[in-house]
Amino acid sequence: MIGKKIKWPSTIAFIILLIFASINLFPFFNLLLNSFRYHSEIVRLPLAFDRFTLGNYVTAQEHANLFRGLFNGIYISFCTIIVLMLLSTMNSYALTFIDNKYTNLIVIFLTFGYFIPPASLIINTFLTLRNLSLLNTYTGIILVFVALYIPISMILLMGHMKTIPRAIIESAKIDGANHYITCWKIILPLTKPMLVTLTILMLLWTYRDYMWPLILMARPEKRTIAVSLSMFVSDRQDDLGVMSAAVMVSLIPIMGTYIILKDKIMAGMAAGSVKG
């Protein structure tokens, strides 16, 4: 009797979760299968699997130069992350551990950017970069990404650094370390968990971004993978097999990262969204 009472809710919950999980997984398997099939057969029988072909991947690469896109996307993400980490660690260190009467003002000024929806800045960022001749350059888009994510990384890093006891800084000072040494040798190792979280957030946000590369990196050889993918809609490329193959190629890096780091990614995304 009691056994029955406890079992029912968990069975219902299990079924609801199973349905939801299959909704989430279905598109993925659908794409995976379609990427190995011929367009004519996908159209005729969308849910079957008949003849196997690798030709779609070849066509997708020729049509949109996906590998170039992958390289561009990953390159831009990595540069953004490295520059942002260097700047933000120093910046947050100074704002947290060096006393200055203007600190509050600077923190408010830097936090302000967090409340501007990035989409609203797109026209004038384009015009500004055009004036600086930074369109279609890696420098331009990396600058924009770094500027956009300075507020959130400062919020997260300062939040973490405030939990580090100040006595550590004092003792480093007595031992004769200057602020640079304290920052890199003592504080950096202690903020590692938050830096990992930030790296994951930035990797997801910049690698998957579509809007910024679409206008700032419009030239075919500078396109990131997200932009190359969208070409399959605007070029009226109607081959479903080729499109699926292209989507699969774009998913490989992100899925690989997700499978390896899934707990860190989930925790990081939760932390990154809540702090704001």
Next chain:
Amino acid sequence: MQKKRRVSTDLRYYILMIAPTIIIYLLLMVVLAKTIRLSFFQWNGLGEETFVGIDNFIRLFQDSRFLFSLRNIFIFIIATIVIQVGSGVILAYLLTEIKVRWNSFFKSVIFLPVVISNVAVSLYFVKFFDYENGLLNYLLVSVGLDKVNLLGSGPNTIYYAILPQTWQYIGLMFIIAYTGFSTVPKSYIEASIIDGLNSFQRLIHMYIPISWSSLSSCFIIALVGPLKAFEHLWILTERGGADQLSHVPATLMYYLGFSNYEYGYGSAIAVLICILALLLVILFKWLTDNKFKQEGDA
């Protein structure tokens, strides 16, 4: 003398360490300032800029495309709150409250769509909803129903075009709610079982109030997220639809700026997006702060 030197060393380090960040951040501020300035001008990107005062804003509120984009964003926000936050909270609740098998498998599968790129999801759904060869129509026909052209249904397109994004980010809401729920102490739950609360009462009276600080960020994301939304609608409605009635403000701004070269007019929308985002957040904070202070600070 000694003390004075000490202070100036600190100050020197302070300035050196924050200067690079401030300089790059100024780019953002310059762009914002330019946006506000340009919203009072008419400019096609090449010729002279003509000052038009607040004409751009007056024109916006007479422009049916913009009025529709406001309607659309309203629908979008409601759908996000109901579908996304709703399912996120329910799923989180199921996984915390009831011990089911494959717990960690479900967690990672629910979160999976969040990491996939917006473009990939949109592309999949463009083909899924496609009139000619779409999977949806194939299924409808095979059960004996008529074909539907959901993404080409004029002003109603928006109801279907927001679904992919709403679905994709359920996982984010889920993980925020789940993290919040797992902070609820075990002893509280045991106490509530002894007091005879059923599962639903526990959700309303315990999980939600205790984890409110994380849940409130779900609502803020749901309120502001649609204002930032761009990729899905841009791709799914093919640049706002044939009649330009399926825009949200961000896509309309992009369309005006880069397809019509109306930079001043587009900047006016940008300014309104910023104001709207700020207003929504302030309104939400104000509403919830009042409510929870009355209930005695959860």
